[in-house]
Amino acid sequence: xxxxxxxxxILAAGQGTRMKSDLHKVLHPVAGLPMLHHLLESLTAAGxxxxxxxxxxxxxQVEASVAGRGIDIAHQAEQLxxxxxxxxxxxxxxxxxxxxxxxxxxxxxxxxETIRQLTDRLSAADAPRVAVLGFVPDDAxxxxxxxxxxxxxxxxxxxxxDASDHERSVKLCNSGVTAVHTSDLWALLERVGNDNVAxxxxxxDIVMLAIADGNRAVVVETxxxxxxxxxxxxxxAEAELIWQTRRRSQVMADGATLIAPETxxxxxxxxxxxxxxxxxxxxxxxxxxxxxxxxxxxFSHLEGATIASGCSxxxxxxxxxxAQMQQGAKVGNFVxxxxxxxxxxxxxxxxxxxxxxxxxxxxxxxAGTITCNYDGYFKYQTVIGENAFVGSNSSLIAPVRIGRDAxxxxxxxxxxxxxxxxxxxxxxxxxxxxxWADRFHDAMRRKKREGK
Numbered sequence: 001x002x003x004x005x006x007x008x009x010i011l012a013a014g015q016g017t018r019m020k021s022d023l024h025k026v027l028h029p030v031a032g033l034p035m036l037h038h039l040l041e042s043l044t045a046a047g048x049x050x051x052x053x054x055x056x057x058x059x060x061q062v063e064a065s066v067a068g069r070g071i072d073i074a075h076q077a078e079q080l081x082x083x084x085x086x087x088x089x090x091x092x093x094x095x096x097x098x099x100x101x102x103x104x105x106x107x108x109x110x111x112x113e114t115i116r117q118l119t120d121r122l123s124a125a126d127a128p129r130v131a132v133l134g135f136v137p138d139d140a141x142x143x144x145x146x147x148x149x150x151x152x153x154x155x156x157x158x159x160x161x162d163a164s165d166h167e168r169s170v171k172l173c174n175s176g177v178t179a180v181h182t183s184d185l186w187a188l189l190e191r192v193g194n195d196n197v198a199x200x201x202x203x204x205d206i207v208m209l210a211i212a213d214g215n216r217a218v219v220v221e222t223x224x225x226x227x228x229x230x231x232x233x234x235x236x237a238e239a240e241l242i243w244q245t246r247r248r249s250q251v252m253a254d255g256a257t258l259i260a261p262e263t264x265x266x267x268x269x270x271x272x273x274x275x276x277x278x279x280x281x282x283x284x285x286x287x288x289x290x291x292x293x294x295x296x297x298x299f300s301h302l303e304g305a306t307i308a309s310g311c312s313x314x315x316x317x318x319x320x321x322x323a324q325m326q327q328g329a330k331v332g333n334f335v336x337x338x339x340x341x342x343x344x345x346x347x348x349x350x351x352x353x354x355x356x357x358x359x360x361x362x363x364x365x366x367a368g369t370i371t372c373n374y375d376g377y378f379k380y381q382t383v384i385g386e387n388a389f390v391g392s393n394s395s396l397i398a399p400v401r402i403g404r405d406a407x408x409x410x411x412x413x414x415x416x417x418x419x420x421x422x423x424x425x426x427x428x429x430x431x432x433x434x435x436w437a438d439r440f441h442d443a444m445r446r447k448k449r450e451g452k
Contacts, residue, residue, distance in 0.1 A: 005098030007182065008048040009089040012105035013056030013076040024058040026105035027065055028236055031243050032267035032286045034065060035230060038108030043101075046115035050096055052089040053105065062105075081200030082105060082176065083192040090186050101202060102179045106230045108239065110177065114222045118179045121220050128217035129184055129208050132157070133177035137224040143173035146203055146219050147432050153412055154217040157204040161197040172219065174204055175227040184210075267303075279315070287321065305337070308344075326361075340371075343386070355379075356398065360386035366410060368393040372388045385420065 011280045016025025026036035036053070043051055055062045056079055062416025063073055072092040076085045077141045086102050093100065094350040103110060103272040114133065121131040132154065134146045145167050147156040157174055158167050180188065196202065207217045216416035230236050247270075248261040258264050263280040265270075273292035282296050290296070294307050297314035304321025307313065310328040317331050322339030325331065329342040332349035340354040348365035349352060356373040359365065363384050371382045372395055380398035382389065388402050391410030402408060403420035412426040 004119075004123065004181075005096070006046065006048045007050035007093055007098060007100045008043040008049065008052070008383075009086050009093075009100055009102045010036070010039060010043075011082060011085045011102065012062055013059075013079055013085050013088075015057045016106075017230070019236075020233070023067075024061040025231070028230070029207075030108050030230075030239050030268075031235070031247070035064065035108035035239070036062070036105045038268070039103065039110060040066070040069070040071070041107060041261050042110050042112050042115065043103075045112035046119075048101070048115075049098075050093060052092045054085045054088050056085075075225060075450070081192075081194065081198075081204035083189050083201035083205060086203055087189040087201075091191075093182060098182060099179055101177065101179045101181050104229065106176070107177070107227055109226045109228055109242070114220075116228055117222075118177065118220050121218060122179055122181065126216060126218075128218040129180070130188075131179040132204070132207060132217065132219050133175045133227065134172050134219040134221045135175055135224040135227045136171045136221070137173060140168075140171060140173055144176075145170045145175050145430050146172045148172060149344055150221045152218045152220065153209065154207055154219055157207045157217075159196065159198075159202055159204065160246055172221070175222075176203060177227070178206070180206065209303070269364040273309070280335045282314075288319075292449040318345055357382040357384065357396075357445070359384045360388065360404065362386060363388045363390070365390050366392035366394065367438050370395055372397045384445075 012026045021026045027034040030038060040051060051073050053066060054076050055076045056076045074088040074092050092121040094103060099122055100136050101115060101119060118131050118133050122128060132301045139436050142160040144157060144159045145163055146154060147170060148154045160168065180232060184230050188209050190211050192201045194201050209233045210217050219353060225242055228239055230239050244265055247266045248258060248264060251272050253257055256272045256276040256278065258278050260280035264278050264282050266284045267286040267288065269286055271289040273290055274381045275292055275299060276290055276294045278296045279298040281299045283301045287304035288302045290307045290414045291309040293309050300314035300317040302319040305319035307324040307325045308327045311325045314329045314333065318336045318337040323337035324341045326342060326344045328345045330347045330349065334350060334354045335348050338355040341358045342361050343361040343363065345362040346359045350367040352365050353370040356379050357371045363386060369390050382400055384402040385404035385406060387404060388406045390408045393411050394408050395413040397413060400414055401417040403418050403422060405421045406418045407423045408414055409423065409425035412424060414424055414426055418424045427446045
């Protein structure tokens with residue numbers, strides 16, 4: 001059989017009460033990306049031409065999160081069970097002819113390869129009517145069980161609440177991820193009843209209906225880590241650790257050195273080049289790209305930053321969105337950059353804030369320098385030319401331009417442009433009063449003795 005079109009139905013209508021949050025459960029981030037978006041990206045990579053998210057509680061949050069992505073929304077007004085939730089997608093897919101995969105918005109680690117393996121199973125020669133993704137967890141907890149033969153043919157699926165002790169002893173569990181031809185799906189869902197302990201319409205019941213019709217249903221087994229459902233803050237933390245552990249291993253396999261891997265935290269889109277050295281306790285927020293031969297020193301935080309080859313960052317540096325370091329540039333301890341470009345070979349070695357600034361090649365920014373970029377209403381630009389030298393403890397009051405090869409003397413507050421090659425010194429005249437300090441100390445000590 002030829003490859004068939006794929007649609008995805010993502011169930012995200014639950015209350016998520018165990019998360020104890022005002023944020024919808026599926027929007028809690030793993031590696032800086034909402035768990036729902038992890039799943040959507042996998043479905044897109046697997047070839048899902050249509051995606052429908054079924055929403056209920058806090059629907060407006062989910063709708064806002066997926067706006068502009070070409071994703072359909074279906075509303076489950078009452079939470080009557082997973083089969084009822086999946087059925088709400090019928091209107092959005094009424095014109096779709098192909099395979100539908102039903103999955104859950106709180107399972108961010110489902111891989112594109114596994115999705116394709118499941119859907120391809122429906123096109124096998126034995127032509128099963130339903131294919132279900134199963135797994136064997138370390139702790140089966142309250143998962144539904146799958147009773148199947150060695151070839152994967154399902155004899156029975158049962159929810160934990162309705163299972164006998166013998167059925168609960170079975171290790172193969174139901175993930176809920178199910179693939180069905182749309183020509184079969186809607187009719188099966190409409191036949192599901194709610195004669196069970198919870199009084200709900202269960203999605204797995206379509207398997208039993210298909211078997212009762214004389215058709216085959218099969219299970220495709222995958223690793224349990226792919227099917228982690230996140231229902232609480234503790235499970236969210238476990239999922240984050242799983243993701244980070246995988247990413248750290250991949251970064252090292254790709255040629256970077258992590259001195260203490262367990263202390264480095266990546267975002268979902270962090271890009272790390274070869275021969276990069278990352279010291280302990282470094283945090284990457286979203287949007288960071290690191291080229292080859294870069295050193296990120298300990299306790300640095302990077303987000304929305306681009307670092308060219310040969311650069312050095314930190315320790316204790318903070319690079320905020322819009323920070324760009326060009327080849328061979330350096331920022332040292334307690335330096336912060338925001339919407340700032342540090343040109344090739346330029347340096348800001350300590351205790352500096354660079355905001356809304358462009359720094360030319362090989363310029364040197366002295367300790368304690370700040371760009372004063374905000375007047376309470378608007379942001380303004382600072383431009384520092386090539387080979388300029390800005391002395392320590394200087395304030396550059398934007399908008400201002402420091403010319404090529406110019407020198408700003410230490411302690412200056414510069415509010416007007418500095419020409420190329422010019423020295424700018426902006427300090428109050430020093431006043432010297434010989435003996436004044438001695439007289440002051442004598443007077444104060446006398447008052448203290450007298451109790452005044």
